Amino acid sequence: MNYHWNWDIFWELSPDGVHTYFQTLMLGTAWTLITAACAWIIAFASGSIVGVVRTTPYAIAVRLGDVYVELFRNVPLLVQMFLWYFVFPEVVPHAFGTWLKQLPNGSFYTAVVALGLYMSARVAEQVRAGILSLPRGQRQAALALGLTLPQTYAYVLLPMTYRIIMPPLTSELLNTIKNSAVALTIGLMELTARARAMQEFSFQVFEAFTAATIIYIIINIVVTFAMRLLERRIAAPGYLGFRAPAAGH
Amino acid sequence: MITIDAISKWYGPTQVLRDCSAAVAKGEVVVVCGPSGSGKSTLIKCVNGLEPFQKGRIDVDGISVGDPKTDLPKLRARIGMVFQHFELFPHLSVLRNLTLPQIKVLGRNPDAARDKAVSLLDRVGLRVHAEKFPGQLSGGQQQRVAIARALAMDPIAMLFDEPTSALDPEMIQEVLDVMVGLAKDGMTMIVVTHEMSFARKVANRVAFMDKGEIVEDAPTADFFGKPRSERAQLFLSKILQH
Amino acid sequence: MFVNFDFDVIWRSLPYLFYRGMTFTLLLTALATAGGIVIGTLLALMRLSGTTALTVAAAAYVNLMRSVPFVLMIFWFYFLVPYIGQWVTRSAQPIQVGAFASCLITFTLFEAAFFCEIMRAGIQSISRGQVAAAQALGMTYPTVMGYIVLPQAFRNMVPVLLTQTIILFQDTSLVYVISVTDFLGAASKVAERDGRLVEMYTFAAAVYFIISLVASRAVAHLQRRVAIIR
Numbered sequence: 259m260n261y262h263w264n265w266d267i268f269w270e271l272s273p274d275g276v277h278t279y280f281q282t283l284m285l286g287t288a289w290t291l292i293t294a295a296c297a298w299i300i301a302f303a304s305g306s307i308v309g310v311v312r313t314t315p316y317a318i319a320v321r322l323g324d325v326y327v328e329l330f331r332n333v334p335l336l337v338q339m340f341l342w343y344f345v346f347p348e349v350v351p352h353a354f355g356t357w358l359k360q361l362p363n364g365s366f367y368t369a370v371v372a373l374g375l376y377m378s379a380r381v382a383e384q385v386r387a388g389i390l391s392l393p394r395g396q397r398q399a400a401l402a403l404g405l406t407l408p409q410t411y412a413y414v415l416l417p418m419t420y421r422i423i424m425p426p427l428t429s430e431l432l433n434t435i436k437n438s439a440v441a442l443t444i445g446l447m448e449l450t451a452r453a454r455a456m457q458e459f460s461f462q463v464f465e466a467f468t469a470a471t472i473i474y475i476i477i478n479i480v481v482t483f484a485m486r487l488l489e490r491r492i493a494a495p496g497y498l499g500f501r502a503p504a505a506g507h
Numbered sequence: 508m509i510t511i512d513a514i515s516k517w518y519g520p521t522q523v524l525r526d527c528s529a530a531v532a533k534g535e536v537v538v539v540c541g542p543s544g545s546g547k548s549t550l551i552k553c554v555n556g557l558e559p560f561q562k563g564r565i566d567v568d569g570i571s572v573g574d575p576k577t578d579l580p581k582l583r584a585r586i587g588m589v590f591q592h593f594e595l596f597p598h599l600s601v602l603r604n605l606t607l608p609q610i611k612v613l614g615r616n617p618d619a620a621r622d623k624a625v626s627l628l629d630r631v632g633l634r635v636h637a638e639k640f641p642g643q644l645s646g647g648q649q650q651r652v653a654i655a656r657a658l659a660m661d662p663i664a665m666l667f668d669e670p671t672s673a674l675d676p677e678m679i680q681e682v683l684d685v686m687v688g689l690a691k692d693g694m695t696m697i698v699v700t701h702e703m704s705f706a707r708k709v710a711n712r713v714a715f716m717d718k719g720e721i722v723e724d725a726p727t728a729d730f731f732g733k734p735r736s737e738r739a740q741l742f743l744s745k746i747l748q749h
Numbered sequence: 750m751f752v753n754f755d756f757d758v759i760w761r762s763l764p765y766l767f768y769r770g771m772t773f774t775l776l777l778t779a780l781a782t783a784g785g786i787v788i789g790t791l792l793a794l795m796r797l798s799g800t801t802a803l804t805v806a807a808a809a810y811v812n813l814m815r816s817v818p819f820v821l822m823i824f825w826f827y828f829l830v831p832y833i834g835q836w837v838t839r840s841a842q843p844i845q846v847g848a849f850a851s852c853l854i855t856f857t858l859f860e861a862a863f864f865c866e867i868m869r870a871g872i873q874s875i876s877r878g879q880v881a882a883a884q885a886l887g888m889t890y891p892t893v894m895g896y897i898v899l900p901q902a903f904r905n906m907v908p909v910l911l912t913q914t915i916i917l918f919q920d921t922s923l924v925y926v927i928s929v930t931d932f933l934g935a936a937s938k939v940a941e942r943d944g945r946l947v948e949m950y951t952f953a954a955a956v957y958f959i960i961s962l963v964a965s966r967a968v969a970h971l972q973r974r975v976a977i978i979r
Binding site for chain 1: 796813815817819820821824825826829866919920922923925926932937940946947950953954956957958961962965
């Protein structure tokens with residue numbers, strides 16, 4: 259191989275004139291984590307609501323929930339990013355659209371919304387599967403005790419559901435972090451974008467990508483470990499974890 | 508034909524077989540019985556090397572099963588085995604269940620394999636079901652197919668691992684009838700079973716196992732006449748009540 | 750608003766979008782699925798081989814692919830494949846690989862990790878008794894796997910494999926990051942040339958949506974049928 263390795267590149271100054279390449283990668287890591295965290299809040303909240311709605315006895319609500327999931331699940335994330343970034347500001351009232359386009363850090367807000375809604379469809383699927391995996395008697399017992407339907411969900415069904423779906427939720431959280439890299443297409447300078455920029459300016463392709471790869475692996479290990487701890491903390495005695503079907507990333 | 512010499516086996520720290528010895532001559536039928544968890548199934552699976560063992564020696568037709576140099580697939584092809592849960596291959600038709608091993612293992616040509624399969628299905632009374640899939644047959648029918656599948660390999664001996672214990676009561680007899688026929692034809696058989704009527708009718712010897720040991724190994728008449736061990740007596744009194 | 754929506758730009762570029770773009774997308778999806786299933790199955794057999802070196806190597810590969818964003822992997826392979834080609838062919842210079850070949854290698858190797866996990870679950874879903882019965886008939890490892898275990902594992906996993914294929918189909922849009930003309934790439938080129946981003950991206954989204962929805966409905970239908978047969 260006639261590739262010229264230079265691992266010291268990380269300590270050299272990047273074209274921004276302020277940060278070393280190592281520091282730019284760290285900034286990218288921060289953006290990756292912040293974007294993923296904000297998107298996860300949206301994904302978890304709206305995914306939970308939609309997941310719950312799809313298990314209620316109200317046919318119309320169930321149907322709307324189904325449409326929501328199909329809509330966000332069947333369009334590639336990259337295309338959804340483009341829709342929010344390029345199309346959305348054009349189809350809303352003009353003044354609002356202009357305000358949106360001039361928003362500082364616009365690509366960050368777009369990425370959070372697009373990624374959050376995209377992932378919420380997957381979270382909704384997990385929440386729904388988790389609720390349906392509970393014995394039917396649980397719901398009936400709660401209602402028979404005189405709890406209202408919202409109370410039944412809040413105190414009986416959901417606490418157990420979240421415990422059961424911890425492992426698949428962990429993979430969805432990891433997917434959220436990984437998928438945030440797609441936001442580089444709308445200009446978000448997250449980790450992969452920084453590695454790409456470093457490659458373009460320094461020509462040290464493999465050093466840049468190796469560093470990014472290692473950072474992603476570390477994030478993965480830390481998140482997995484933290485979620486395992488949480489899983490064990492909240493585990494209900496006598497119940498084993500539940501594995502969802504294997505497709506996805 | 509089959510000699511089992513002081514076999515011991517452990518799963519981790521738990522010993523599941525203790526110093527088991529037995530010999531089965533050509534044409535002999537030996538029934539192995541005993542309470543569940545006594546190691547009967549494990550022992551019979553050691554005979555064709557499906558379960559490894561740590562101590563002792565098993566020879567089948569002069570070939571050592573435990574020897575790492577032994578070509579186990581080749582040896583297994585000569586010993587038929589019938590399982591508790593039939594283990595027909597659900598993705599293959601009944602006929603294909605019988606022909607595939609003949610073609611892939613013995614290298615028979617497809618026509619010869621097919622003829623053999625059809626005649627054996629005829630023998631177990633299931634020729635009309637040749638094109639069906641295992642899932643479309645009753646348990647008793649599946650087990651008869653499984654016996655035919657094993658016979659298609661022209662085995663020198665047959666091993667039966669509780670062949671009727673997963674069957675509904677009304678289907679047990681049809682399977683036992685096939686096995687009795689085999690025994691009368693002079694097949695060498697080791698049969699793990701609780702069907703004492705079968706043992707009385709065709710077994711030359713009955714071995715009783717408990718806690719991984721062969722507690723008793725006696726000619727059939729002696730075993731049912733006066734089992735010497737207390738454990739065998741207790742077992743028999745329980746099993747013969749119904 | 751949609752008053753200025755220009756249907757004509759879509760109409761004019763249909764041949765380009767589909768003959769050029771969608772052909773690339775569908776061909777990439779089909780070939781990467783086929784290749785990914787083959788390599789994924791081999792990886793699954795390695796993971797289940799019981800030989801420590803093979804198990805660790807396959808597990809490390811799968812976990813690496815699953816920990817890193819696909820976009821980063823696309824960049825990796827985009828720059829790495831020429832060097833691998835150079836190494837394989839012992840040439841003096843990095844080999845220039847065409848865009849399609851580069852994408853195909855990337856997607857096959859990346860998706861292989863996901864197909865591996867699906868096939869592994871499929872193989873593990875086959876009972877020990879089936880293996881024992883096949884061995885008792887004298888079958889060797891390749892025969893047991895090739896004729897007894899893998900056909901059943903594959904059949905059981907068809908719905909999951911197809912679902913993964915739909916995901917792969919959507920993922921092909923990511924080749925946008927290396928400026929390849931797949932369906933989205935074609936739409937994007939027209940969008941920028943004619944300044945019609947709203948029309949082209951909305952249309953692209955609709956096309957992806959319809960294909961994925963129809964395909965996933967078909968898989969769900971198949972799954973119900975398989976469930977009845979079993």
